[in-house]
Amino acid sequence: LSTTLFSSSRGLRSIPSLSLFRRLRYLWINNNKIQDLSFLEKNYCLTELYLNNNELTDISDLFYNPLAYDAGYRLYVIHSLPSVQLLDRKPVTQRERELAFPVYNCERSSAVGSIAFRRRVDTLPGTAIRHSRGPRPGWEFGNHTNKVPFENPEDAVLLRAVTRSIMEFSSIDWNKIPACQERRLKHKAEESPEKLTIQFR
Template sequence: GSEIVVPRDLARPCDFLFMRIVCAQSKFGVFQTYFFCSLKHKYLYFRCVSIYKMVKLTPELIQQAQQYTNPVRDRELTLRGYKIPVLENLGATLDQFDTIDFSDNDIRKLDSFPLLKRLKTLLFNNNRVSRITENLEESLPNLETLILTNNNMRELGDIDVLSTVKTLSTLSLLGNPITTKEHYRLYIVHTLPNLRLLDFRKIKQKERDAAQRLFKGKRGANLIRQIGQKSNTFVPGGNIPEKRVAPPKDVEAIKRAIVNAKSLEEVERLTQMLRTGQVPGGAGEKEEMMEVNGH
Protein backbone atom coordinates (compact mmCIF):
# COMPACT_ATOMS: atom_id res chain seq x y z
CA GLY A 1 0.00 0.00 0.00
CA SER A 2 0.98 3.67 -0.19
CA GLU A 3 0.25 6.70 1.98
CA ILE A 4 -0.23 10.41 1.19
CA VAL A 5 -0.18 13.14 3.86
CA VAL A 6 -2.06 16.42 3.19
CA PRO A 7 -2.20 19.49 5.52
CA ARG A 8 -5.71 19.80 6.92
CA ASP A 9 -6.23 23.39 5.78
CA LEU A 10 -5.46 22.40 2.16
CA ALA A 11 -7.92 19.51 2.06
CA ARG A 12 -11.10 19.96 0.08
CA PRO A 13 -14.49 19.04 1.58
CA CYS A 14 -14.72 16.03 -0.71
CA ASP A 15 -11.46 14.69 0.77
CA PHE A 16 -13.13 13.99 4.10
CA LEU A 17 -14.07 10.43 3.24
CA PHE A 18 -13.65 7.60 5.72
CA MET A 19 -13.23 4.82 3.19
CA ARG A 20 -13.82 4.20 -0.46
CA ILE A 21 -13.67 0.81 -2.20
CA VAL A 22 -13.04 0.27 -5.89
CA CYS A 23 -13.66 -3.25 -7.22
CA ALA A 24 -12.54 -4.58 -10.59
CA GLN A 25 -14.16 -7.87 -11.54
CA SER A 26 -12.29 -10.06 -14.02
CA LYS A 27 -12.74 -13.60 -15.25
CA PHE A 28 -9.94 -14.71 -12.97
CA GLY A 29 -10.74 -12.99 -9.67
CA VAL A 30 -11.55 -9.73 -7.93
CA PHE A 31 -9.05 -6.90 -7.56
CA GLN A 32 -10.05 -4.58 -4.71
CA THR A 33 -8.51 -1.21 -3.88
CA TYR A 34 -9.27 0.38 -0.50
CA PHE A 35 -8.82 4.14 0.08
CA PHE A 36 -8.67 5.03 3.78
CA CYS A 37 -8.78 8.58 5.17
CA SER A 38 -7.95 9.45 8.77
CA LEU A 39 -7.42 12.71 10.66
CA LYS A 40 -4.42 13.03 12.96
CA HIS A 41 -3.28 16.34 14.46
CA LYS A 42 -3.24 18.87 11.60
CA TYR A 43 -2.90 16.40 8.76
CA LEU A 44 -5.08 14.08 6.74
CA TYR A 45 -3.64 10.64 6.04
CA PHE A 46 -4.73 8.84 2.88
CA ARG A 47 -3.77 5.18 2.57
CA CYS A 48 -4.26 3.00 -0.49
CA VAL A 49 -4.28 -0.79 -0.07
CA SER A 50 -4.78 -3.20 -2.97
CA ILE A 51 -5.70 -6.86 -2.54
CA TYR A 52 -5.86 -9.51 -5.23
CA LYS A 53 -7.88 -12.55 -4.22
CA MET A 54 -6.86 -16.12 -4.98
CA VAL A 55 -7.94 -17.22 -8.45
CA LYS A 56 -8.90 -20.45 -10.16
CA LEU A 57 -6.81 -21.91 -12.96
CA THR A 58 -9.38 -21.73 -15.75
CA PRO A 59 -9.01 -22.35 -19.49
CA GLU A 60 -9.58 -18.60 -19.99
CA LEU A 61 -6.69 -17.73 -17.70
CA ILE A 62 -4.41 -20.16 -19.53
CA GLN A 63 -5.37 -18.74 -22.93
CA GLN A 64 -4.83 -15.12 -21.85
CA ALA A 65 -1.62 -15.67 -19.85
CA GLN A 66 1.71 -14.45 -21.20
CA GLN A 67 3.30 -16.72 -23.81
CA TYR A 68 6.72 -16.20 -25.34
CA THR A 69 9.94 -17.79 -26.56
CA ASN A 70 12.41 -17.70 -23.66
CA PRO A 71 16.21 -17.16 -23.89
CA VAL A 72 16.87 -20.89 -24.45
CA ARG A 73 14.41 -20.82 -27.36
CA ASP A 74 11.70 -22.81 -25.59
CA ARG A 75 8.04 -21.84 -25.76
CA GLU A 76 7.07 -20.75 -22.25
CA LEU A 77 3.73 -20.12 -20.55
CA THR A 78 3.81 -17.80 -17.53
CA LEU A 79 1.22 -18.42 -14.82
CA ARG A 80 3.11 -16.88 -11.93
CA GLY A 81 1.74 -14.67 -9.19
CA TYR A 82 -1.97 -15.51 -9.47
CA LYS A 83 -2.13 -17.33 -6.09
CA ILE A 84 -3.51 -20.40 -7.84
CA PRO A 85 -4.31 -23.07 -5.21
CA VAL A 86 -4.87 -26.17 -7.38
CA LEU A 87 -3.57 -27.47 -10.71
CA GLU A 88 -6.44 -28.07 -13.14
CA ASN A 89 -7.56 -27.50 -16.73
CA LEU A 90 -4.01 -27.88 -18.07
CA GLY A 91 -5.39 -29.60 -21.14
CA ALA A 92 -6.18 -26.06 -22.30
CA THR A 93 -2.46 -25.58 -23.01
CA LEU A 94 -2.94 -27.93 -25.99
CA ASP A 95 0.58 -29.27 -25.32
CA GLN A 96 2.12 -26.23 -27.02
CA PHE A 97 4.75 -25.36 -24.40
CA ASP A 98 8.20 -26.60 -23.41
CA THR A 99 8.15 -24.68 -20.11
CA ILE A 100 5.38 -23.63 -17.72
CA ASP A 101 6.13 -21.19 -14.90
CA PHE A 102 3.91 -21.61 -11.81
CA SER A 103 6.10 -19.54 -9.47
CA ASP A 104 4.58 -17.42 -6.68
CA ASN A 105 1.28 -19.29 -6.38
CA ASP A 106 -0.34 -21.30 -3.58
CA ILE A 107 -0.06 -24.82 -5.03
CA ARG A 108 0.34 -27.65 -2.49
CA LYS A 109 0.37 -30.80 -4.63
CA LEU A 110 1.77 -31.65 -8.05
CA ASP A 111 -1.00 -33.63 -9.71
CA SER A 112 -3.79 -33.49 -12.29
CA PHE A 113 -1.45 -33.26 -15.28
CA PRO A 114 -2.92 -34.39 -18.60
CA LEU A 115 -0.66 -36.00 -21.17
CA LEU A 116 1.83 -33.26 -22.14
CA LYS A 117 4.50 -34.82 -24.36
CA ARG A 118 6.19 -31.52 -25.21
CA LEU A 119 6.60 -30.20 -21.65
CA LYS A 120 10.23 -30.35 -20.44
CA THR A 121 10.46 -27.80 -17.62
CA LEU A 122 8.23 -26.99 -14.64
CA LEU A 123 8.95 -24.02 -12.36
CA PHE A 124 7.26 -24.02 -8.95
CA ASN A 125 9.35 -21.50 -7.00
CA ASN A 126 7.66 -20.02 -3.92
CA ASN A 127 4.61 -22.26 -3.59
CA ARG A 128 3.55 -24.65 -0.81
CA VAL A 129 4.20 -27.95 -2.56
CA SER A 130 4.45 -30.83 -0.07
CA ARG A 131 3.36 -33.79 -2.20
CA ILE A 132 4.04 -35.12 -5.70
CA THR A 133 1.69 -37.52 -7.44
CA GLU A 134 2.85 -41.00 -8.41
CA ASN A 135 3.55 -42.07 -11.99
CA LEU A 136 4.30 -38.53 -13.11
CA GLU A 137 6.14 -39.96 -16.11
CA GLU A 138 2.84 -41.18 -17.57
CA SER A 139 1.59 -37.60 -17.92
CA LEU A 140 4.94 -35.90 -18.51
CA PRO A 141 7.06 -38.42 -20.44
CA ASN A 142 9.76 -35.88 -21.36
CA LEU A 143 10.10 -33.90 -18.12
CA GLU A 144 13.74 -32.87 -17.67
CA THR A 145 13.71 -30.02 -15.14
CA LEU A 146 11.68 -29.62 -11.95
CA ILE A 147 12.32 -26.51 -9.84
CA LEU A 148 10.76 -26.66 -6.36
CA THR A 149 12.78 -23.91 -4.67
CA ASN A 150 11.10 -22.54 -1.52
CA ASN A 151 8.33 -25.07 -1.00
CA ASN A 152 7.33 -27.47 1.77
CA MET A 153 8.85 -30.84 0.87
CA ARG A 154 9.72 -32.37 4.25
CA GLU A 155 10.66 -36.06 4.10
CA LEU A 156 13.24 -37.85 1.97
CA GLY A 157 10.74 -40.57 1.11
CA ASP A 158 8.49 -37.99 -0.56
CA ILE A 159 11.02 -37.81 -3.41
CA ASP A 160 10.83 -41.55 -4.14
CA VAL A 161 7.92 -40.97 -6.55
CA LEU A 162 10.34 -39.21 -8.90
CA SER A 163 12.46 -42.35 -9.31
CA THR A 164 10.18 -43.49 -12.15
CA VAL A 165 10.75 -40.23 -14.08
CA LYS A 166 13.83 -41.46 -15.93
CA THR A 167 14.07 -38.29 -18.05
CA LEU A 168 14.51 -35.99 -15.03
CA SER A 169 18.02 -34.50 -15.01
CA THR A 170 17.66 -31.26 -13.01
CA LEU A 171 15.98 -30.86 -9.61
CA SER A 172 16.01 -28.00 -7.10
CA LEU A 173 14.78 -28.40 -3.52
CA LEU A 174 16.54 -25.37 -2.08
CA GLY A 175 14.55 -23.69 0.68
CA ASN A 176 12.63 -26.87 1.57
CA PRO A 177 12.78 -28.52 5.03
CA ILE A 178 13.95 -31.72 3.34
CA THR A 179 17.39 -30.19 2.70
CA THR A 180 18.19 -30.34 6.43
CA LYS A 181 17.65 -34.10 6.64
CA GLU A 182 20.56 -36.38 7.41
CA HIS A 183 22.21 -37.75 4.22
CA TYR A 184 19.91 -35.53 2.13
CA ARG A 185 22.11 -35.09 -0.92
CA LEU A 186 23.42 -38.66 -1.01
CA TYR A 187 19.90 -40.03 -0.63
CA ILE A 188 18.67 -38.01 -3.61
CA VAL A 189 21.68 -39.07 -5.68
CA HIS A 190 21.00 -42.71 -4.81
CA THR A 191 17.23 -42.51 -5.43
CA LEU A 192 17.46 -40.55 -8.69
CA PRO A 193 20.53 -41.97 -10.49
CA ASN A 194 19.73 -40.14 -13.74
CA LEU A 195 19.91 -36.74 -12.06
CA ARG A 196 22.76 -34.49 -13.21
CA LEU A 197 22.07 -31.25 -11.31
CA LEU A 198 20.75 -31.09 -7.75
CA ASP A 199 20.11 -27.67 -6.21
CA PHE A 200 22.00 -26.10 -9.15
CA ARG A 201 25.14 -28.07 -8.31
CA LYS A 202 26.51 -30.73 -10.63
CA ILE A 203 26.45 -34.21 -9.14
CA LYS A 204 30.04 -35.44 -9.16
CA GLN A 205 31.17 -39.02 -9.59
CA LYS A 206 32.61 -39.08 -6.08
CA GLU A 207 29.13 -38.29 -4.74
CA ARG A 208 27.67 -41.18 -6.72
CA ASP A 209 30.37 -43.48 -5.36
CA ALA A 210 29.76 -42.22 -1.81
CA ALA A 211 26.02 -42.82 -2.15
CA GLN A 212 26.65 -46.34 -3.42
CA ARG A 213 28.92 -47.12 -0.46
CA LEU A 214 26.53 -45.59 2.07
CA PHE A 215 23.43 -47.44 0.91
CA LYS A 216 24.85 -50.80 -0.20
CA GLY A 217 24.13 -54.12 1.49
CA LYS A 218 21.93 -54.89 4.46
CA ARG A 219 23.26 -51.91 6.42
CA GLY A 220 22.37 -49.57 3.57
CA ALA A 221 18.90 -51.06 3.20
CA ASN A 222 18.26 -50.53 6.91
CA LEU A 223 19.47 -46.94 6.63
CA ILE A 224 17.12 -46.30 3.71
CA ARG A 225 14.18 -47.64 5.73
CA GLN A 226 15.22 -45.45 8.64
CA ILE A 227 15.63 -42.13 6.85
CA GLY A 228 13.42 -42.66 3.78
CA GLN A 229 10.16 -41.93 5.56
CA LYS A 230 7.23 -40.27 3.85
CA SER A 231 5.10 -37.41 5.13
CA ASN A 232 1.85 -38.42 6.77
CA THR A 233 -1.28 -37.43 4.87
CA PHE A 234 -3.16 -34.77 6.82
CA VAL A 235 -6.50 -35.93 8.17
CA PRO A 236 -9.08 -33.15 8.79
CA GLY A 237 -9.53 -32.74 12.52
CA GLY A 238 -6.20 -34.38 13.26
CA ASN A 239 -3.35 -32.88 15.24
CA ILE A 240 -1.00 -30.50 13.46
CA PRO A 241 2.69 -31.14 14.29
CA GLU A 242 4.23 -28.44 16.42
CA LYS A 243 7.08 -26.45 14.99
CA ARG A 244 10.35 -27.30 16.70
CA VAL A 245 12.18 -24.47 18.45
CA ALA A 246 15.89 -24.94 19.03
CA PRO A 247 17.42 -24.01 22.42
CA PRO A 248 19.39 -20.73 22.46
CA LYS A 249 22.75 -22.53 22.63
CA ASP A 250 21.87 -24.54 19.51
CA VAL A 251 20.80 -21.37 17.69
CA GLU A 252 24.20 -19.86 18.47
CA ALA A 253 25.89 -23.03 17.19
CA ILE A 254 24.02 -22.75 13.89
CA LYS A 255 24.89 -19.05 13.56
CA ARG A 256 28.58 -19.84 14.13
CA ALA A 257 28.40 -22.56 11.51
CA ILE A 258 26.88 -20.08 9.02
CA VAL A 259 29.75 -17.65 9.65
CA ASN A 260 32.27 -20.44 8.99
CA ALA A 261 30.46 -21.82 5.93
CA LYS A 262 32.62 -22.19 2.83
CA SER A 263 29.96 -22.27 0.11
CA LEU A 264 26.61 -20.74 -0.77
CA GLU A 265 24.97 -24.18 -0.64
CA GLU A 266 26.21 -24.72 2.91
CA VAL A 267 24.87 -21.32 3.97
CA GLU A 268 21.46 -22.20 2.47
CA ARG A 269 21.38 -25.55 4.27
CA LEU A 270 22.37 -24.06 7.62
CA THR A 271 19.86 -21.23 7.27
CA GLN A 272 17.12 -23.80 6.71
CA MET A 273 18.31 -25.63 9.84
CA LEU A 274 18.00 -22.38 11.76
CA ARG A 275 14.37 -22.06 10.61
CA THR A 276 13.45 -25.65 11.50
CA GLY A 277 15.36 -25.92 14.77
CA GLN A 278 17.86 -28.59 13.69
CA VAL A 279 21.48 -28.52 14.81
CA PRO A 280 24.40 -29.05 12.39
CA GLY A 281 27.40 -31.18 13.20
CA GLY A 282 25.56 -34.29 14.38
CA ALA A 283 26.97 -37.78 14.04
CA GLY A 284 25.01 -38.49 10.87
CA GLU A 285 26.24 -35.36 9.14
CA LYS A 286 29.87 -36.11 10.00
CA GLU A 287 29.47 -39.67 8.67
CA GLU A 288 28.10 -38.36 5.38
CA MET A 289 31.02 -35.97 4.93
CA MET A 290 33.42 -38.88 5.50
CA GLU A 291 31.60 -40.90 2.82
CA VAL A 292 31.84 -38.07 0.29
CA ASN A 293 35.55 -37.61 1.01
CA GLY A 294 36.11 -41.33 0.51
CA HIS A 295 37.21 -42.20 4.07
Protein backbone atom coordinates (compact mmCIF):
# COMPACT_ATOMS: atom_id res chain seq x y z
CA LEU A 1 0.00 0.00 0.00
CA SER A 2 1.16 3.54 -0.76
CA THR A 3 2.67 5.57 2.10
CA THR A 4 2.94 8.86 0.17
CA LEU A 5 0.29 10.86 -1.67
CA PHE A 6 0.83 14.11 -3.61
CA SER A 7 -2.25 16.22 -4.40
CA SER A 8 -0.84 19.76 -4.25
CA SER A 9 -1.98 22.71 -6.38
CA ARG A 10 -4.88 20.96 -8.10
CA GLY A 11 -7.72 23.30 -7.17
CA LEU A 12 -9.35 20.60 -5.03
CA ARG A 13 -12.36 21.58 -2.93
CA SER A 14 -12.92 18.11 -1.48
CA ILE A 15 -11.19 14.73 -1.34
CA PRO A 16 -12.85 11.30 -1.16
CA SER A 17 -12.24 9.12 1.88
CA LEU A 18 -8.65 7.91 2.28
CA SER A 19 -9.63 5.02 4.55
CA LEU A 20 -8.16 2.51 2.08
CA PHE A 21 -4.72 4.05 2.56
CA ARG A 22 -4.15 2.51 5.98
CA ARG A 23 -0.35 2.93 5.79
CA LEU A 24 -0.40 6.50 4.50
CA ARG A 25 2.37 8.47 6.24
CA TYR A 26 3.02 11.54 4.04
CA LEU A 27 0.20 13.60 2.53
CA TRP A 28 0.63 16.77 0.44
CA ILE A 29 -2.65 18.62 -0.20
CA ASN A 30 -1.36 22.19 0.08
CA ASN A 31 -2.36 24.98 -2.33
CA ASN A 32 -5.94 23.80 -2.82
CA LYS A 33 -9.38 25.04 -1.66
CA ILE A 34 -10.14 22.33 0.90
CA GLN A 35 -12.44 23.38 3.76
CA ASP A 36 -12.44 20.30 6.01
CA LEU A 37 -10.54 17.06 6.61
CA SER A 38 -13.44 14.63 6.74
CA PHE A 39 -11.64 12.45 4.17
CA LEU A 40 -9.09 11.41 6.81
CA GLU A 41 -10.47 8.12 8.12
CA LYS A 42 -8.45 5.37 9.79
CA ASN A 43 -5.16 6.94 8.70
CA TYR A 44 -3.44 6.02 11.93
CA CYS A 45 0.06 6.03 10.44
CA LEU A 46 -0.10 9.62 9.19
CA THR A 47 3.00 11.51 10.39
CA GLU A 48 3.35 14.42 7.93
CA LEU A 49 0.44 16.46 6.61
CA TYR A 50 0.92 19.57 4.43
CA LEU A 51 -2.17 21.80 4.48
CA ASN A 52 -0.88 25.31 3.92
CA ASN A 53 -2.81 27.65 1.60
CA ASN A 54 -6.25 26.05 1.86
CA GLU A 55 -9.61 27.30 3.19
CA LEU A 56 -9.76 25.20 6.36
CA THR A 57 -11.82 26.32 9.34
CA ASP A 58 -12.13 23.02 11.26
CA ILE A 59 -9.37 20.44 11.89
CA SER A 60 -11.04 18.32 14.54
CA ASP A 61 -10.26 15.19 12.51
CA LEU A 62 -6.61 15.20 13.62
CA PHE A 63 -7.65 14.29 17.16
CA TYR A 64 -5.93 11.11 18.46
CA ASN A 65 -3.61 10.86 15.43
CA PRO A 66 0.17 10.42 15.96
CA LEU A 67 0.60 13.83 14.34
CA ALA A 68 -1.16 15.46 17.28
CA TYR A 69 1.40 14.19 19.80
CA ASP A 70 4.39 15.99 18.26
CA ALA A 71 5.83 18.74 20.45
CA GLY A 72 4.53 22.14 19.41
CA TYR A 73 2.00 20.59 17.05
CA ARG A 74 -0.93 22.81 18.03
CA LEU A 75 0.92 26.13 17.76
CA TYR A 76 2.53 25.02 14.51
CA VAL A 77 -0.85 24.24 12.92
CA ILE A 78 -2.33 27.51 14.20
CA HIS A 79 0.60 29.45 12.75
CA SER A 80 0.52 27.65 9.40
CA LEU A 81 -3.26 27.90 9.02
CA PRO A 82 -4.36 31.35 10.25
CA SER A 83 -7.96 30.74 9.13
CA VAL A 84 -8.49 27.70 11.37
CA GLN A 85 -11.01 28.32 14.16
CA LEU A 86 -11.38 24.85 15.69
CA LEU A 87 -8.48 22.44 16.26
CA ASP A 88 -8.80 19.08 18.03
CA ARG A 89 -12.30 19.99 19.24
CA LYS A 90 -11.00 23.12 20.94
CA PRO A 91 -11.55 26.69 19.68
CA VAL A 92 -8.39 28.48 18.57
CA THR A 93 -7.91 31.51 20.81
CA GLN A 94 -6.32 34.85 20.01
CA ARG A 95 -3.80 34.16 22.77
CA GLU A 96 -2.64 31.00 20.96
CA ARG A 97 -2.20 32.96 17.74
CA GLU A 98 -0.08 35.50 19.63
CA LEU A 99 2.04 32.72 21.14
CA ALA A 100 2.54 30.98 17.79
CA PHE A 101 3.69 34.12 15.98
CA PRO A 102 7.00 34.72 17.84
CA VAL A 103 7.76 30.98 17.97
CA TYR A 104 7.62 30.45 14.20
CA ASN A 105 8.40 34.01 13.08
CA CYS A 106 11.34 34.84 15.35
CA GLU A 107 12.94 37.59 13.26
CA ARG A 108 9.72 39.38 12.34
CA SER A 109 8.49 39.18 15.92
CA SER A 110 11.72 40.74 17.21
CA ALA A 111 11.49 43.59 14.69
CA VAL A 112 7.83 44.26 15.43
CA GLY A 113 8.51 44.13 19.17
CA SER A 114 10.81 47.15 18.93
CA ILE A 115 8.53 49.37 16.83
CA ALA A 116 5.46 51.28 17.99
CA PHE A 117 3.54 53.69 15.79
CA ARG A 118 6.34 54.33 13.28
CA ARG A 119 9.04 55.04 15.82
CA ARG A 120 11.45 52.82 17.62
CA VAL A 121 11.30 52.56 21.42
CA ASP A 122 13.92 51.21 23.76
CA THR A 123 13.44 47.90 25.48
CA LEU A 124 13.66 47.53 29.23
CA PRO A 125 17.16 47.92 30.75
CA GLY A 126 19.12 44.72 30.67
CA THR A 127 17.09 43.18 27.86
CA ALA A 128 18.14 42.68 24.28
CA ILE A 129 16.39 41.57 21.15
CA ARG A 130 17.94 38.41 19.84
CA HIS A 131 17.87 37.43 16.21
CA SER A 132 18.03 33.73 15.62
CA ARG A 133 17.41 31.71 12.51
CA GLY A 134 17.29 28.45 14.40
CA PRO A 135 14.25 26.94 16.12
CA ARG A 136 13.73 27.51 19.80
CA PRO A 137 14.32 24.46 22.03
CA GLY A 138 11.16 22.47 22.58
CA TRP A 139 9.29 24.14 19.73
CA GLU A 140 10.16 21.90 16.80
CA PHE A 141 7.50 20.21 14.70
CA GLY A 142 9.03 17.09 13.22
CA ASN A 143 11.72 18.28 10.82
CA HIS A 144 9.72 21.14 9.41
CA THR A 145 10.12 24.08 11.75
CA ASN A 146 9.67 27.43 9.96
CA LYS A 147 9.26 25.84 6.54
CA VAL A 148 5.70 26.98 5.90
CA PRO A 149 5.36 30.73 5.17
CA PHE A 150 2.89 32.84 7.17
CA GLU A 151 1.03 34.51 4.31
CA ASN A 152 -2.49 35.67 5.10
CA PRO A 153 -4.30 39.02 5.38
CA GLU A 154 -4.72 38.26 9.07
CA ASP A 155 -0.95 38.67 9.39
CA ALA A 156 -1.43 42.44 9.50
CA VAL A 157 -3.75 42.06 12.47
CA LEU A 158 -1.34 39.78 14.29
CA LEU A 159 1.48 42.27 13.84
CA ARG A 160 -0.44 44.65 16.10
CA ALA A 161 -1.52 41.93 18.51
CA VAL A 162 1.82 40.26 19.29
CA THR A 163 3.55 40.95 22.56
CA ARG A 164 6.05 43.78 22.14
CA SER A 165 8.85 45.08 24.36
CA ILE A 166 7.25 48.42 25.27
CA MET A 167 4.37 50.36 23.80
CA GLU A 168 4.64 54.12 24.24
CA PHE A 169 1.95 56.79 23.89
CA SER A 170 2.50 60.52 24.31
CA SER A 171 -0.08 63.30 24.62
CA ILE A 172 -0.03 67.07 25.29
CA ASP A 173 -2.53 69.17 27.24
CA TRP A 174 -3.59 71.51 24.43
CA ASN A 175 -5.57 73.72 26.85
CA LYS A 176 -2.27 75.16 28.07
CA ILE A 177 -1.12 76.16 24.61
CA PRO A 178 -2.46 79.60 23.51
CA ALA A 179 -4.12 79.95 20.14
CA CYS A 180 -2.61 82.23 17.48
CA GLN A 181 -4.86 85.18 18.37
CA GLU A 182 -4.27 84.74 22.12
CA ARG A 183 -0.54 84.60 21.57
CA ARG A 184 -0.65 87.77 19.45
CA LEU A 185 -2.85 89.72 21.88
CA LYS A 186 -1.40 87.99 24.94
CA HIS A 187 -4.83 87.49 26.46
CA LYS A 188 -3.64 84.27 27.98
CA ALA A 189 -0.45 83.78 29.91
CA GLU A 190 1.81 81.27 28.25
CA GLU A 191 2.41 78.09 30.19
CA SER A 192 4.88 75.37 29.49
CA PRO A 193 3.00 72.55 27.77
CA GLU A 194 2.93 69.31 29.70
CA LYS A 195 3.75 66.13 27.85
CA LEU A 196 2.26 62.95 29.25
CA THR A 197 4.03 59.73 28.26
CA ILE A 198 2.62 56.31 29.06
CA GLN A 199 4.60 53.11 28.62
CA PHE A 200 3.28 49.61 29.10
CA ARG A 201 4.05 46.11 27.93
